[in-house]
Amino acid sequence: xxxxxxxxxxxxxxxxxxxxxxxxxxxxxxxxxxxxxxxxxxxxxxxxxxxxxxxxxxxxxxxxxxxxxxxxxxxxxxxxxxxxxxxxxxxxxxxxxxxxxxxxxxxxxxxxxxxxxxxxxxxxxxxxxxxxxxxxxxxxxxxxxxxxxxxxxxxxxxxxxxxxxxxxxxxxxxxxxxxxxxxxxxxxxxxxxxxxxxxxxxxxxxxxxxxxxxxxxxxxxxxxxxxxxxxxxxxxxxxxxxxxxxxxxxxxxxxxxxxxxxxxxxxxxxxxxxxxxxxxxxxxxxxxxxxxxxxxxxxxxxxxxxxxxxxxxxxxxxxxxxxxxxxxxxxxxxxxxxxxxxxxxxxxxxxxxxxxxxxxxxxxxxxxxxxxxxxxxxxxxxxxxxxxxxxxxxxxxxxxxxxxxxxxxxxxxxxxxxxxxxxxxxxxxxxxxxxxxxxxxxxxxxxxxxxxxxxxxxxxxxxxxxxxxxxxxxxxxxxxxxxxxxxxxxxxxxxxxxxxxxxxxxxxxxxxxxxxxxxxxxxxxxxxxxxxxxxxxxxxxxxxxxxxxxxxxxxxxxxxxxxxxxx
Amino acid sequence: xxxxxxxxxxxxxxxxxxxxxxxxxxxxxxxxxxxxxxxxxxxxxxxxxxxxxxxxxxxxxxxxxxxxxxxxxxxxxxxxxxxxxxxxxxxxxxxxxxxxxxxxxxxxxxxxxxxxxxxxxxxxxxxxxxxxxxxxxxxxxxxxxxxxxxxxxxxxxxxxxxxxxxxxxxxxxxxxx
Numbered sequence: 001x002x003x004x005x006x007x008x009x010x011x012x013x014x015x016x017x018x019x020x021x022x023x024x025x026x027x028x029x030x031x032x033x034x035x036x037x038x039x040x041x042x043x044x045x046x047x048x049x050x051x052x053x054x055x056x057x058x059x060x061x062x063x064x065x066x067x068x069x070x071x072x073x074x075x076x077x078x079x080x081x082x083x084x085x086x087x088x089x090x091x092x093x094x095x096x097x098x099x100x101x102x103x104x105x106x107x108x109x110x111x112x113x114x115x116x117x118x119x120x121x122x123x124x125x126x127x128x129x130x131x132x133x134x135x136x137x138x139x140x141x142x143x144x145x146x147x148x149x150x151x152x153x154x155x156x157x158x159x160x161x162x163x164x165x166x167x168x169x170x171x172x173x174x175x176x177x178x179x180x181x182x183x184x185x186x187x188x189x190x191x192x193x194x195x196x197x198x199x200x201x202x203x204x205x206x207x208x209x210x211x212x213x214x215x216x217x218x219x220x221x222x223x224x225x226x227x228x229x230x231x232x233x234x235x236x237x238x239x240x241x242x243x244x245x246x247x248x249x250x251x252x253x254x255x256x257x258x259x260x261x262x263x264x265x266x267x268x269x270x271x272x273x274x275x276x277x278x279x280x281x282x283x284x285x286x287x288x289x290x291x292x293x294x295x296x297x298x299x300x301x302x303x304x305x306x307x308x309x310x311x312x313x314x315x316x317x318x319x320x321x322x323x324x325x326x327x328x329x330x331x332x333x334x335x336x337x338x339x340x341x342x343x344x345x346x347x348x349x350x351x352x353x354x355x356x357x358x359x360x361x362x363x364x365x366x367x368x369x370x371x372x373x374x375x376x377x378x379x380x381x382x383x384x385x386x387x388x389x390x391x392x393x394x395x396x397x398x399x400x401x402x403x404x405x406x407x408x409x410x411x412x413x414x415x416x417x418x419x420x421x422x423x424x425x426x427x428x429x430x431x432x433x434x435x436x437x438x439x440x441x442x443x444x445x446x447x448x449x450x451x452x453x454x455x456x457x458x459x460x461x462x463x464x465x466x467x468x469x470x471x472x473x474x475x476x477x478x479x480x481x482x483x484x485x486x487x488x489x490x491x492x493x494x495x496x497x498x499x500x501x502x503x504x505x506x507x508x509x510x511x512x513x514x515x516x517x518x519x520x521x522x523x524x525x526x527x528x529x530x531x532x533x534x535x536x537x538x539x540x541x542x543x544x545x546x547x548x549x550x551x552x553x554x555x556x557x558x559x560x561x562x563x564x565x566x567x
Numbered sequence: 568x569x570x571x572x573x574x575x576x577x578x579x580x581x582x583x584x585x586x587x588x589x590x591x592x593x594x595x596x597x598x599x600x601x602x603x604x605x606x607x608x609x610x611x612x613x614x615x616x617x618x619x620x621x622x623x624x625x626x627x628x629x630x631x632x633x634x635x636x637x638x639x640x641x642x643x644x645x646x647x648x649x650x651x652x653x654x655x656x657x658x659x660x661x662x663x664x665x666x667x668x669x670x671x672x673x674x675x676x677x678x679x680x681x682x683x684x685x686x687x688x689x690x691x692x693x694x695x696x697x698x699x700x701x702x703x704x705x706x707x708x709x710x711x712x713x714x715x716x717x718x719x720x721x722x723x724x725x726x727x728x729x730x731x732x733x734x735x736x737x738x739x740x741x742x743x744x
């Protein structure tokens with residue numbers, strides 16, 4: 001902007017926004033009003049974009065997105081296949097606001113919903129949210145309107161509302177994007193909710209692994225206070241409400257509502273027995289309403305557009321949209337917002353562009369460590385809470401990890417069990433010891449030490465842990481194991497009986513070798529190998545000494561010719 | 568003998584954060600790069616909490632450390648998306664190179680190696696964070712090389728050459744783990 005002549009500066013307005021969702025192509029620049037979409041922009045492109053496209057509407061071809069199927073360049077954001085099937089009622093607003101400027105949010109109609117809500121009775125607000133059919137977006141899918149009603153009816157003159165921003169599911173970053181990109185929408189939702197429930201104090205509990213989200217929500221609260229949208233006598237209504245920001249300290253279990261409450265209270269994040277539910281007895285033993293970031297962000301839209309508008313999107317039992325993080329072995333990595341009921345196939349292929357390098361799709365893991373792996377045969381599954389549970393998984397917070405033929409499903413079970421073993425609070429025996437034992441058995445299987453009876457033992461253990469654990473972490477810990485056993489049982493058998501890892505992942509069961517025809521003897525693998533396991537002369541095909549090879553994969557990472565074979 | 572600097576800092580954080588134990592501990596961890604024993608005793612006294620409760624909170628949460636963090640805090644993301652893209656290989660390579668396990672610090676206190684369960688940057692995974700600087704699309708070779716360069720130059724904003732990125736894109740498409 002500094003290099004532009006002054007006359008031009010009044011014609012171009014530059015806004016730094018939050019995430020546009022198409023992470024694979026970022027950094028993005030979008031020029032409005034047409035929505036000209038540029039991808040993988042570098043600092044040196046900035047001058048050209050402003051002078052040529054913004055001022056003269058000249059398109060810079062090399063910055064355009066190329067459709068992988070037609071090989072044609074696409075100019076406008078709305079025509080890009082990644083965006084076409086989405087319904088971005090929440091994420092579209094990320095593109096329109098600078099999250100550090102509350103005025104941007106006001107300019108697009110922000111806080112109109114609050115203004116309307118404060119002139120409506122709290123009962124009517126709760127009825128509205130109930131009518132919308134909104135269900136909690138954190139994973140459990142409990143009806144939000146009902147949750148609010150229960151909390152509002154609880155006895156006590158001191159109540160709390162909490163925003164659960166402890167987005168711990170690996171691979172899920174929807175909440176991060178909303179908090180970083182449009183924090184005012186979450187605040188507005190919380191104020192409306194607090195008003196409806198009768199609370200005057202709220203907390204946003206953000207994981208400390210999200211420093212930018214912490215920064216932006218903290219600034220947003222400050223700005224909302226300055227504008228009289230938080231604090232005393234909000235918009236002259238007589239309603240008081242304050243929000244405090246609390247940072248997590250690195251504990252996955254604090255995403256569970258009672259553990260989160262313990263953490264705010266300054267204690268170890270150990271979940272509590274339910275009942276009592278937080279709506280009746282939560283933070284400091286007072287009635288507390290906790291909702292997820294995405295749930296709160298939906299509230300202003302429901303109040304502004306009406307519950308019928310919201311319930312018109314989605315299916316009979318699952319209303320509205322859901323944001324998913326589409327990651328892993330997928331071409332179009334990013335955040336996708338789709339109406340409930342869309343199929344997995346549409347998300348993975350129409351929106352996601354299919355598997356990188358045209359590899360074969362194997363499974364999609366949903367619901368984080370509490371979820372399961374869904375195989376190819378079930379790709380026509382509609383995305384709703386009930387269908388995913390029937391398939392052995394859960395919606396969860398929206399993480400969607402795509403896996404291909406090179407992913408070992410036994411290793412995936414091991415990965416999640418390892419994760420949960422470390423993150424278990426340790427309070428109850430089934431979770432603490434049950435997960436540990438399941439992990440030990442699966443590790444043995446991946447190392448070629450598995451026995452046939454391990455499968456039935458795993459099933460027994462999984463069911464016991466599921467049925468007897470105190471909280472959601474333990475109760476759903478068995479899902480990754482049970483779903484991989486159900487749909488990929490043959491991989492377990494291969495590891496146990498044949499001592500083979502078909503996907504070529506489990507180090508104890510694979511062998512590395514160099515493909516003579518591809519190796520040109522550059523010596524890179526030999527240089528980087530820390531075990532002296534690669535031998536060969538310069539410019540002649542090298543070979544791997546199996547006895548020394550620890551299958552660390554450094555040779556694969558260093559080879560530019562794809563000459564390492566794994567079997 | 569209680570360290571007076573620590574005592575002053577605990578007093579300051581208590582004023583800033585009220586009775587919030589975790590926030591006070593976060594302040595101490597941020598300044599001292601660990602929680603010194605003196606701090607545990609002072610906080611316990613100041614907040615009128617049993618020592619074991621304070622110790623229990625410190626050892627429960629991953630972001631607190633009872634031992635000093637090294638000069639270069641090196642964190643490898645092991646979220647599921649980074650895992651399927653080969654995150655474990657990176658941890659193992661760094662672990663072998665530094666001769667420490669994840670969670671440990673080199674004897675000279677230069678490098679602490681940690682893992683984290685998802686930073687939410689899956690599109691550019693696998694990720695390695697060194698003293699708060701994010702490095703995406705890493706692999707085992709690049710991670711070791713990057714850490715070495717950063718230690719040699721002291722420049723934490725250094726990045727790995729563009730040429731290597733092309734190879735890495737291909738590597739993401741190869742077998743992970």
